[in-house]
Amino acid sequence: MGSKEAYVLKSFKPQFFNANWDIGMFVKIHLKARELADQFNMEVQLNHPIIFKQPILHSMRSAFQKNGKDVFVKGEKVALEPFIYGRYEKFTSNSGYILDGYTAPLLHSLHIAQDARTDYL
Structure with missing residues (x-):
């Protein structure tokens, strides 16, 4: 089985x-x-x-x-x-959610997404 x-x-x-x-x-x-x-x-x-x-x-x-x-x-x-x-804390989302006081990952993920669309895919 x-x-x-x-x-x-x-x-x-x-x-x-x-x-x-x-x-x-x-x-x-x-x-x-x-x-x-x-x-x-x-x-x-x-x-x-x-x-x-x-x-x-x-x-x-x-x-x-x-x-x-x-x-x-x-x-x-x-x-x-x-x-x-497991137990995880969500700090960003694709819809724009950002955990209070936590902004760096959002800027980084937007940069990666833009590069991925234009340079890699």
Whole structure:
């Protein structure tokens, strides 16, 4: 019998689903970030290396509803990522959230995203 793995299913908010936002681009940026993290780990060799989980891009084959409301619609693209167990504090998000008093990572991630779109992909 095979082992079961827990996954996190990520998608765009419904108002962005048909707004020409491309989740595939986010997956490509994530893969580039993973490549850079792997390179960093090889060169620096920390006791706690940076670990990126590989996302899987998937299109929903059917709609999914919860309590009579659409959660996912047919054809919606989602990213599946292996679940990372543990307790973590979120300090930024793709939607602009920044933990109070913590601004440097946001500036760095915007720089990486811009470079990834124009130079690497």
